Amino acid sequence: MDFALTEEQRRLVHLVRELGRERFAPRAHRYDAEASFPFENYADLREAGLLGLTIPKRHGGLGADYATYALVSAELGRWCGATALTFNMHACTMLWSSQMADDLPMSDEDRALHERRRARLYDRVVQDGALFAQPFSEPDSAAAAGQAPFGTTARKVEGGWRVNGVKHFASLSGAADYYGLLCTEDRPDAAPSVKDTLYLAVRADAPGAEIFGTWDPLGMRGTVSRSLSFTDVFVGDDDMVMPRGLYYQAAVRWPHMFMTLCPTYLGIAQAAFDFTVAYLRGDAPGAAGRSLRKSPTKQLAVGEMRVKLEQARALFAHAIAEARLDAPKESRLRAYATQYTVMEHANDICRLAVRTCGGRSIMKALPLERLYRDSRCGSLMLPWTAEICIERLGRESLYEPGERD
Numbered sequence: 114m115d116f117a118l119t120e121e122q123r124r125l126v127h128l129v130r131e132l133g134r135e136r137f138a139p140r141a142h143r144y145d146a147e148a149s150f151p152f153e154n155y156a157d158l159r160e161a162g163l164l165g166l167t168i169p170k171r172h173g174g175l176g177a178d179y180a181t182y183a184l185v186s187a188e189l190g191r192w193c194g195a196t197a198l199t200f201n202m203h204a205c206t207m208l209w210s211s212q213m214a215d216d217l218p219m220s221d222e223d224r225a226l227h228e229r230r231r232a233r234l235y236d237r238v239v240q241d242g243a244l245f246a247q248p249f250s251e252p253d254s255a256a257a258a259g260q261a262p263f264g265t266t267a268r269k270v271e272g273g274w275r276v277n278g279v280k281h282f283a284s285l286s287g288a289a290d291y292y293g294l295l296c297t298e299d300r301p302d303a304a305p306s307v308k309d310t311l312y313l314a315v316r317a318d319a320p321g322a323e324i325f326g327t328w329d330p331l332g333m334r335g336t337v338s339r340s341l342s343f344t345d346v347f348v349g350d351d352d353m354v355m356p357r358g359l360y361y362q363a364a365v366r367w368p369h370m371f372m373t374l375c376p377t378y379l380g381i382a383q384a385a386f387d388f389t390v391a392y393l394r395g396d397a398p399g400a401a402g403r404s405l406r407k408s409p410t411k412q413l414a415v416g417e418m419r420v421k422l423e424q425a426r427a428l429f430a431h432a433i434a435e436a437r438l439d440a441p442k443e444s445r446l447r448a449y450a451t452q453y454t455v456m457e458h459a460n461d462i463c464r465l466a467v468r469t470c471g472g473r474s475i476m477k478a479l480p481l482e483r484l485y486r487d488s489r490c491g492s493l494m495l496p497w498t499a500e501i502c503i504e505r506l507g508r509e510s511l512y513e514p515g516e517r518d
Contacts, residue, residue, distance in 0.1 A: 126188045133192025141193045144335035145483050150288045154196045159242045167208040173239035183376045183433040190380020194487040195335030197377040199284050202247035205373050206293040210354050213367050216438040223356045246289035248280035257495035262305040265296040273349040279342050286324045286339040308361045312354040321346040332486035368445050369436035371496050375455045378491040382459040385484045389466040414469040421458040453502040456491035463488040
């Protein structure tokens, strides 16, 4: 990636590039083949201080803002998609509770309480090296799409909450120390509402928290996204990641918070393009030699891949630069367009790469078939699947808020 970066952004991207090239890429095949979690990669991220990427500097982190996180994540996606996608869950737990929470209105009392609680959360990461997951999906996908309350509930009890429910596709299951759990407050005096969404940090070893199900998917196999069940799990008041009502505010007023899966797939698209160029030039291991690059057909394919990559990169750069509280309608629609374009173009670039590199590229000894499988998963990921993004783009272009036919 060669966006116009600040000095700090360049330093962080270079750090991830070195880790990725030297360590993450050589390990990616094994994690994919075994459907095993990239523990070694996380040991490297922890040693480099990157688990604190989006934790404010005053709390011992690196203080990366939204755009900086997105650039780092895209670079990480070039080398190991599963590591980048799971790192998103951890980094965004810190980002939502820091930059986004700071942007939103709170009473002085709530802000002081949140500051105390998140200092404790950040210490777990900075001092103890804790890893946070962010289980989002449930058996009823309407909740993860923002169209219904989460089925996982939290009932207020003395000193905290009692949590019950099930999460599916819970990345980092068995690897995370904490699950940043989105759930609905179970209020005896009111029907479940999306406005009552809570964000709680649940210890992975808490009594009543269990992992179940198998994990043998098409792609993103190293995310190890099994299912979780919570049965009367106690969560203390001080383990609230965001104050009551704040997640709903963020979901409405900070829409780019749901675009953070996008960088992983831009990185995958870049990796597929890079491999194709190296392969056709005879520079990649297993390549047939330089003669392939002389083919006009292959030159045309690489040109088409380059156009799609540049389109995705340009939209991505524009979108992350304008991510902010209360972004105007055009920025929100551009975020949908960015998510759709990156997710769809990533798979299309991988498709062209496989076709252009030829039969050898489907062998598991080369990374392209893994990139192809990983890229296909992007358009399916809630809350902004490709279908949701394209539908919202059409509807919100045609209707202003409150308009009906």
